[in-house]
Amino acid sequence: MKWSILLSLIYFLSNVEGLKVLVCFPLPVKSLSILGQGAVRHLLEAGHDVTYITVYPLKIKAKNYRQIDISTNTALLARDESLTMGYILEHKLERNPPHQIQEFAVEALRMTLKHENVKKLLEDPNEHFDVIIVDLMESEVYAGLSVLYNCPMMWLYSMGAHWQVLRLIDVASNPAYDPDYLSPNMPPFTFAERVEELWSRIYWQYLKTFYTQPEERRIYEAVFGPLLAKRGRPLPDYEDVMYNASLIFGNEHDATRNRASTPQNFKYIGGFHIEDPVKPLPKDLQDLIDNSEHGVIYFSMGSFLQSKSLPRKLVTEILQMFGEFKQTVIWKFEDNSLENIPKNVRIVNWAPQPSILAHPNVKMFITHGGQLSSLEAIHFGKPVIGIPVFFDQFTNIHKAGQNGYALRVPLSQNLPKDLKPAINMMLTDDRYAKKAKELSDLYHDRLTKPGAALVHWVEYVVRTRGALHLRSPARHVPLYQRLYLDLIAIILTIVSVLIFILSKICKKDHPKRNDHKKRN
Missing domain, CATH: 3.40.50.2000 (Glycogen Phosphorylase B;)
Incomplete structure (x- = not known):
């Protein structure tokens, strides 16, 4: 009896394989690193091998943990006084310029991918990972990591289901009720606030399309093109890659009001960074x-x-x-x-x-x-x-x-x-x-704790080879089809042709009437 139990246990353990997970949190923002640390902690506790690209190195000594130190990224904010309370108080700022946030994200991206420690990791042809988890903040170039390692990837977003994030896996929500994450407005909006939200979305998309995204494409091609060429593989188009995430984790929960509707591959795991039980007080x-x-x-x-x-x-x-x-x-x-x-x-x-x-x-x-x-x-x-x-x-x-x-x-x-x-x-x-x-x-009051949910969905995405069945069909429908612009074009064409034909008929009939009056 004892031997059978022991053999069963050995068989069970031999079939439990730890995943190789790459977790990347490249921004020099301490609060974001707390989320990265939480993800690393839960994955390590679940028995997975974790490689962590971080600005704030951890004091973890474990065989299944490796960190890539990019702490020099802190220089990006070291002398920036515009993000201090004193500066904001003096200048009475209530909304951050979107171009400033996008430029910050691109500069952090450039510094990260040029870092010697990161380059060493990426250039090693023997490295492989089962899944990638990356902090999402205004730049999608890190999706190239999933192409390099030929594995699924997930974004971990520090906020809720805002439209800038949902657009990557679904249709962006409506600005009439979903505010920009940089906005001080809260629904229900006044008329002026609705106009403001619409304009801020148009402006953000304009900056992204004509300024930020072209630069991101250049970085993507310059970094990942040669890496894939050495492996004998072609580089996919950037837009195909940036919209190819398997899942997005949102650092929010279901208890608050005014949350945007979300697709199946957007998962709320708010609070996963909180240790349970908490550490004792000094x-x-x-x-x-x-x-x-x-x-x-x-x-x-x-x-x-x-x-x-x-x-x-x-x-x-x-x-x-x-x-x-x-x-x-x-x-x-x-x-x-x-x-x-x-x-x-x-x-x-x-x-x-x-x-x-x-x-x-x-x-x-x-x-x-x-x-x-x-x-x-x-x-x-x-x-x-x-x-x-x-x-x-x-x-x-x-x-x-x-x-x-x-x-x-x-x-x-x-x-x-x-x-x-x-x-x-x-x-x-x-x-x-x-x-x-x-x-x-x-x-x-939820089925499982958020940390356990994070681990479950990471493992689930790997088991299901990208969880394609959870993806929204909206991403495969072009904008003109979602807005029925083709149908509108057909209707307008038919109406225009009918008006043209009727006008011709009326013009032909008009001279006959005049000629009849002359004869009379």
Whole structure:
């Protein structure tokens, strides 16, 4: 009996083969790297071999893990002050120019594919992978990796089902109800907002078609053309490749309102980056939160934005405002030079955010409204005061407000005065906490945890050789057919011919009538 069980176990294990997975997160944005780390962690735990192209190397020592260090990409943002809160506050920006984001993505692409470590990987003819997972942000050239290794690929998108992403696997959604991810507008739109959304889509597509995509095509052909030629294979057309993804992972979940409809090969896995259970808090923070008699207010503007870029006068006023509350305030602030800090305020340069939000004594979360922070607030059921700055933060905070668990405070010189009544409102009105808990229950009520779902779909795509059966038929229908322009052309042609014939008949009949009148 024992031998039969042992033999069965050996047989079972011998039939479980780990996949070779290439995960690529090339942008120098810390929050995006957190998603990459989450994907790597789940795939390693499932027993797969992972090669990770990353700007932020991990301290993982495992036989089935290899990383390709491209940390020099951080130079791309090292001196860019236009993405700081101080700059945005001074220039009163509420929407990022799409050309700026597209140029950033192309420059990061160029730096990544020229990096010596990446070139060494790509030029090795002995390398092979079963599946590719790439961070999707305004550039589709990385789809060439699936051509090089002749395997299926999946995009991992840090936000929800926005039209710029859906267009890669389906028909783009309608601008009358689906805002651009850079837009501060939220449906239902006014007439002016609908026009604004339509124009922003036209403008984005214009930039992409005539400026960005031609440059991406040149990079694609220059990099992947020679690599495929050495392997004796022709280079497919760029547009055929960029629309050939098997599946897109969206870092969102089903509990929020105003989500666009999605095809079968778009999968929501929002929250997969959150470890379960969360890591224990450092002892000093654990004691601080445990012993806070009136609860804790947690304030963080994320990993990309830094509070230290705010004008020092504004920082001082915020500290004074926090000092008027009896609650303990934990503020993630990246500078140790602050003075006159109130007794109830704890400044931390780095904060284990999920571990803090998991503590039941934390009463609210003051945040910029980034997608990761928004998901963590829902995961742990915390009400939110949002101070959106750019990108998708406006949309996220609008959604949180519509769902009843958030208040929005604008980023301005009056931030301390605007923030104080919002905090008081959230402390005295328990509706926000109840709504946060309600939404958190919806978020957790799913068939499987998001990390397990990610692993399942990666394995599924490989098993089914690209999951072709999940793809939308809309991608194979030309635009003129989707809009029935051919039918309209036929109808217009028939009507034009009929009008022409009738006009000829009328002209022939007209002279006879005149001649008859003359004879009379």
